[in-house]
Amino acid sequence: MLKIIDIYILRRYLMTFTVMLLMFIPIGIVIDVSEKVNKMIEKNIAIGDILVYYVDFTIYFANLLFPIFLFLSVIWFTSKLANNTEIIAILSSGISFQRFLRPYFIGATIVSIFALIMGFFLVPKASKGFNDFRYENLKGSNKTRETSDIFRQINKDEYIYVSNYNYLSKTGFNFVHEKFNGTQLVERVDANRIRYNEETKSYTLYNYNKRTIGEFNDVLESSSKEIKEYNFEPDDLTPVIYVAETMTIGQLNDFINKERKKGNANINTYLVVFYKKFSLPVSAFILTIIAVAVSSMKRRGGMGVNLAIGICIAFTFIFFDKVFGTMAEKSSISPLIAVWFPNTVFGILAFYLLRNAKR
Template structure:
């Protein structure tokens, strides 16, 4: 059963967090809309599509920054408790610091469970709508999706490579397809240029060459232009880098396994997305403990000093999260370590601050 103290603090915990979200999300929408309004008007985007886009942006924005909002909300209302000497009254009545912390942890559990469900199912759908709208209307669609040095396994026996693929023109340069039987290459197709024909889903190969590898000698076939079909789609030549963000929990796990089998070069990027869906909700506990430890002590500088300390710690957490996530995406650094390292470091900080606060 929850005591009066638990209900009082839990109500303030969830209420302040919700209020902060309701205050900052409209600001985020206004700033984002002001930045993009010229392109929206230039492309004459229908009003309904703009409203759906803003709805998706709201979910995307809230999911991305909820740890920071939670952290600031806990510091805000706990500092008010401390300034009103309510914390001192609680502890002086015989309530231990650990007991005082219990409703905060209950609140963190509620937020963590909600954030897990949010990031696993609702946020991916919103991310898909947000990104598709951005590419369709705000980035002129396609240039940002052009791909360089795409090398991927399309099935058990075949690998494709293209040095550059222009999405707008559907034209690629330096295309190769290698076919293997076991560990032995049986033939290789290459072309100076490949063009996808959308009307009949065929490909045109220019300066086509096919080398069939024989036991004693190879057979070489050449054509200036050859129209043919392949067992891969244009999406294999232009993998969408944000695709992992648009998949729910089960879809993402299946997608990563398939991409590993195909030898995708974006595995680390997909793994970072998967692990962050767990690490960010768990950070609710760590940031809550740090926020309580920092703000439950009445300071000479008052609430302003607590907020300044809190904002500094929150920005450092976001910085760590972004830097290590980018490091894992762009190198061989472990995505698991990259996504959980900020939580590990700040968990140590939380333990240290909590011990000092108890004294």
């Protein structure tokens, strides 16, 4: 049963975290508006669409940065408790340091469950709305959602390429489809433009050229327009992280299983997004322990020293998270190990700091 001291700390925990979000999210919105207001006015975007975009923006970035906001908020209010000698009074009353941590764990549990639900269901929808708006209205006149070249392996022996792709019109440019037999190229299709037909689940290729590689002679086919059926979906032409971020946990799991059967070379990228949905809430507990251990003692420099230490730890955590996530996507390192490595390292750090804090 919660005591008065538990309710007091828990209320401070949740209130400070909420205030931290309410302070920084509007700042992010103001910065985003200042960068994009010219394009919004130029394209005469409806106010309603802009408001929906910023609702999605808020959910997307609150989920992305919530561990850091949580970490800094815990350091902030725990440092105030320490500076006011409230922690000394609590521990002097006979309450153990472990018992003192109980309301912190309850707060971290509440925040983690909320973050887990958001990551599974709300954030994918917000990510889709956020990125759709950006690529439709804010990425230049051609409205392509990816300017760099897009390569995909659609099964064991087939590869596709487009120079860029418009998700909203389901149109790609400079399309290439190659089919191999082992390491031997047996067929290549080129088209200036490819468009997906939702009604017939087929593709229309413009300025179509096909070369079938023969043992002695090649067979060439050409036409101004050709309708073909291919064993890939329009989502195979979208940026891989973007696709994964817009799916709920069930959809993402099914998508990963389908792509694994097709031998998709980008499977690690999808797995990184999948595992992060689980690792992000766990980081709330680890960062809470570190924040309490760092800020629970009264320091000569006051709250500023605790905040400086906290910011250094927070940026180190972000660095580890980004570096190992990228390593999993670009190398042979296991995505599971890469995603959970920062939590493991900082979990050990949390245990060490907690032992010293108890002393």
